[in-house]
Amino acid sequence: MAHAETHDPNTPLEYRSEVGRLNILGFWIFLGAEIALFATLFATYMVLTHRIADGPALGELFEVKSLLIQTFLLLTSSFTCGLAVHEMRRHNVKGLMLWMIITLGLGLGFLYFEIQEFLHFIHEGANIGTSAAWSGFFVLVGTHGAHVTFGIFWVTMVLIQVAKRGLTPATSAKVFITSLYWHFLDVVWIFIFTAVYLMGMVMHHG
C-alpha cells in the first residue's frame, strides 16, 4: 500500500490500495469502450442480416437446443463467478478457487458448444464468406467467443497468482477485475441471444 490509509473494516481487500481502486475504476471505463466496440459489430450484423445471397437464412440454421445450452452455461458461469467474489470477500481462498474453477469449466463448456455450432453451420453451407449476413454473424459471435477464450486464459493466470501469493490487495483487485470481465461477457451474450438468435428465428418463422 502506498499510503498508510485507515480503512473501514468492511472495506474489501481489492479496494484497499490506491492502485487497486484506480484499476477497478479504469476497468469500468474500459468496459464502456467494449460496449461501443460490440455496438458497432451489432450494428453491422443487424444492417446486413437479410443479405443472405445464395446461402441459407440465419434463422433457418439456428437451433433452440444449442442456443439454450450455450446460454445457460454462460449464465451459470456468471453466477458462479459472482459466488467466487462473494467467497473472496469472506477471505475464503478455497471457496474462491473452487467457484472460479467451476466458472472456467462452464466457460470451456460454452466454447465447446459454440465451436460445435459453428462447425454445424459450416457443414450446412454457411461459413464466414457465404454472405454478408453470415459474415456479420461470425464476426460478432466470433468476437464474443474470442473474448471468452481470452477470459479463460486470464482468469487461469490470476488464479495461479492467488495460489502463489495468497489474497492481497493486489491479487484480490485482479480477481475482482477478471470477475467484472467475465460478467460482462454474459451481458454481451444476452444481446447476442436476443438480437441474433431470437430475432433470427422470429424473422425466419414469422
Add this chain to the structure above:
Amino acid sequence: MANKTEVNGHGGFPWKHLVGFVLSIVLTLFALWVALGTDLSLTWILIIIFGFAFLQAALQLLMFMHVTENSTNTKLTGRVQVGNILFAAFVAIVIVIGSVWVMTAGHAKHDKHDKPKTENRENHGGEHDSEEHGSH
C-alpha cells in the same frame, strides 16, 4: 458503522446473486417463449424481448457486478461507474438504431420496397446490389 462500501461481502448467504440468477433464467425463458411460442406481431415481440434483454443486463450489472459500489468512502466512484455505463449504453443504442435506420429506411425508398424487412432477402445478392439490382 454504516456499510459505506455497500458490499454485502461479510454476510453469509449470497441472496443477491441467487435472486439475480433466478430472475435471469426466468427472463431468458420468457423471452424465448414470447419470441417462438406466441402469435404477437413482430413489433411487439421485438419490444418485449429487447426490454427483457436490457432488464437482464441491468440485473447482471446490479446483482453480480455491483456497479453502484463505491471504492472509497466517498460516493464518487459508484456514480462515475454508473454514469459511464449509461453513457456507453446510449452510444451503443445510437450506433445500432442509427445504423439500421440509415441503411434500411434509405434503401427501402431507393429500391421502392414497401416492406424492406421481409422482401429484401430475395432481391439482394450482396453488398453491391444497389447498382446491379437497383431497378427492381
